[in-house]
Amino acid sequence: MANKRELHKQEPFYKQAKKEGYRARSAYKLLDIQKRFNIFKRAFYILDLGCAPGSWLQVAKKFAEENLEKYKDQFYYRDHYKIIGIDIKKVSPIENINTIKADLTKLEIKEQIDSYFRAKLDIILSDASIKKIGNKFTDHIRQLNLCYNILGIVKNNLKYKGNAVIKAFQGSDFDTFAKEMKSIFRFLKSYKPKASKKKSNEIYLIGLQKK
Numbered sequence: 001m002a003n004k005r006e007l008h009k010q011e012p013f014y015k016q017a018k019k020e021g022y023r024a025r026s027a028y029k030l031l032d033i034q035k036r037f038n039i040f041k042r043a044f045y046i047l048d049l050g051c052a053p054g055s056w057l058q059v060a061k062k063f064a065e066e067n068l069e070k071y072k073d074q075f076y077y078r079d080h081y082k083i084i085g086i087d088i089k090k091v092s093p094i095e096n097i098n099t100i101k102a103d104l105t106k107l108e109i110k111e112q113i114d115s116y117f118r119a120k121l122d123i124i125l126s127d128a129s130i131k132k133i134g135n136k137f138t139d140h141i142r143q144l145n146l147c148y149n150i151l152g153i154v155k156n157n158l159k160y161k162g163n164a165v166i167k168a169f170q171g172s173d174f175d176t177f178a179k180e181m182k183s184i185f186r187f188l189k190s191y192k193p194k195a196s197k198k199k200s201n202e203i204y205l206i207g208l209q210k211k
Contacts, residue, residue: 023092026127027055028195029204030165034063037189037206039163042071043122044078047113047157049104049150050128050167051085057097060125084116087128104128105149113157120159126150126166129202136201140171147177154207155184164207171201181205 011025022028034040040063048056064081071077083097086109091099098116102109128150130142147168154164166181168174182188185207192203 022055022058023053024055025195027059029127029193030056030059030125032193032195033165033191033204033206034059036191037163037208039123039165039206039208040064040067042076043067043163044081045117045119045121045123046081046083047117047121047124047153048083048085049124049126049153050087051099052087052089052091054085054091054094054099056125056127057083057085057091057094057099060123061094061097082117084113104153105146110153110156113153117157120162121157122159122162124150124154124158124162124164126164129167136169137171140169140201141173143167143169144171144173144177148180151177151181151184154210158210160211161209163209166205166207167202168205169201170203174203178205181207185210 016028044064044067046060046064048060051057060083064083068079068081085091085097085099086102086104088101088103090101093099100109100112128146130139130146132139147166150166158164168177178188178190186209189206189208190203191206196202
């Protein structure tokens with residue numbers, strides 16, 4: 001009988017990622033979100049929390065580079081982009097992207113973010129996840145605690161009308177967190193991308209246009 005690793009390698013999104021040069025199948029979750037909600041419109045300053053192994057950074061870089069060519073008008077525009085990825089795991093380098101190996105819940109991370117960008121961010125992404133122990137309720141609560149930490153960074157560092165994507169786990173306290181997140185955005189959408197595994201209780205909250 002095939003083990004989990006072997007089965008994972010047989011998945012269509014895994015094969016597609018290998019073919020197209022993405023580091024993980026999770027790239028297609030973000031591409032799906034972008035296709036549906038256009039979160040990267042005029043995004044030049046981008047923060048990716050829980051970025052390992054780097055597939056979301058690859059997607060972010062793709063759209064940041066496109067935006068440099070696409071938006072040359074009298075509206076919001078920059079002639080460069082800045083992207084930081086933060087994860088507790090080491091991430092292999094990606095050209096023109098700054099990666100930091102650190103715990104994103106620590107105070108010094110906020111100082112590093114401020115020091116690098118020296119401006120508010122256009123979009124904040126988080127595919128960060130706790131290490132599951134297998135108890136759905138406990139994992140749900142631990143993930144939400146992480147989400148509240150991330151939301152604190154969103155409140156402090158995201159610009160007016162900026163967008164954010166945060167991964168949460170569905171469960172009893174999900175609506176409470178969603179309500180808290182909704183209070184700082186004009187629009188809040190919940191979405192489960194096609195590339196998410198059917199059995200997974202993960203769901204993405206997409207905040208559009210920070211108040």
